[in-house]
Amino acid sequence: MAPKKQTLGEFIIENQASFKYSSGELSSLLNSIRLAAKVVNHEVNKAGLVDIIGAAGDTNIQGEDQQKLDVYANDKFKQTLTRRNIICGLASEEEDDFISINSQDENHQNKYVVLIDPLDGSSNIDVNVSVGTIFSIYRRVTPIGTPVQLEDFLQEGSAQVAAGYVVYGTSTMLVYTTGDGVNGFTLNPAIGSFYLSHPDMEFPEDGTIYSVNEGNYIHFPQGIKNYIKYCQLEEEDRPYTSRYIGSLVSDFHRNMIKGGIYLYPQSSKNPNGKLRLLYECNPIAFLAEQANGKASDGFTRIMDIKPTELHERVPFICGSKNMVDKAEEFMQKAR
Ligand code: AHM
Ligand code: MG
Numbered sequence: 001m002a003p004k005k006q007t008l009g010e011f012i013i014e015n016q017a018s019f020k021y022s023s024g025e026l027s028s029l030l031n032s033i034r035l036a037a038k039v040v041n042h043e044v045n046k047a048g049l050v051d052i053i054g055a056a057g058d059t060n061i062q063g064e065d066q067q068k069l070d071v072y073a074n075d076k077f078k079q080t081l082t083r084r085n086i087i088c089g090l091a092s093e094e095e096d097d098f099i100s101i102n103s104q105d106e107n108h109q110n111k112y113v114v115l116i117d118p119l120d121g122s123s124n125i126d127v128n129v130s131v132g133t134i135f136s137i138y139r140r141v142t143p144i145g146t147p148v149q150l151e152d153f154l155q156e157g158s159a160q161v162a163a164g165y166v167v168y169g170t171s172t173m174l175v176y177t178t179g180d181g182v183n184g185f186t187l188n189p190a191i192g193s194f195y196l197s198h199p200d201m202e203f204p205e206d207g208t209i210y211s212v213n214e215g216n217y218i219h220f221p222q223g224i225k226n227y228i229k230y231c232q233l234e235e236e237d238r239p240y241t242s243r244y245i246g247s248l249v250s251d252f253h254r255n256m257i258k259g260g261i262y263l264y265p266q267s268s269k270n271p272n273g274k275l276r277l278l279y280e281c282n283p284i285a286f287l288a289e290q291a292n293g294k295a296s297d298g299f300t301r302i303m304d305i306k307p308t309e310l311h312e313r314v315p316f317i318c319g320s321k322n323m324v325d326k327a328e329e330f331m332q333k334a335r
Contacts, residue, residue, distance in 0.1 A: 207259025
């Protein structure tokens, strides 16, 4: 008989004791994310059926059009995380400012803050391509009993307690780490439960896939241009395969399983790149390192960067360790 598959709920409970600061709070928080992910998944799956796709008319803090599902996902995660007595603060890529949460019965007694990109890659929705949710969890640094402050959110990535993503793909998966490796769970839509399908996920040390928006090539720094040329050279195991979905979570997920590198560098158009340090790069970097991969801005470890503002952007290079090392080497040489 095939062994019984563990559900995400069972896994969270079973691993609670190994959390560094085990009090059950982090488990409840992960369970809330699991719940919100299912609700958003249901809506994302219906996107082609109902009149919910298309720009909602609003623009977010970065001046980009918001799709309706961005708004929906933001609301659902916000509601699920704020209505329960679990966290003390929330910051979202879709909101200008962070939210301080004052739980009803005990004033500011919770210790975790969550940073979230509720629906990343949302420009892919109307063409039925995978999108994702990315989350990042920290312990607050200001005293319990007081409202959270900006500094609770502007922590270095290395201080993350947990991080993960949901990929709404051909299957929906939730992948997360609490600093003890990376595990992936696949949703069985008939039952509504996530099952442990990818235990101990790891990047192969090397890979043959590179993922970058080459349309921006002309605007890239010389080090990145040279690295791309290196990927295309006919030598050893090269040329590498080019795969770019334009949905960070999906590109990362594929590269982690198959071995590869993802690059969103700075360019003459976007001097700091496009991706946000707090909502996208730090959580993905934490997962990458926990899966024996690497994440860098070309020179510095992503999780060592001290954030200065909520919506800060950074150049992002992430993937199989040897590939990221090589890209850094090219950046150094062209400095
Ligand atoms: P978003 O948060 O506005 O969706 O932007 C982030 C997305 C990433 O998922 C993706 O890797 C990147 O933007 C694609 O950008 P581009 O279309 O410039 O290649
Ligand atoms: Mg995003």
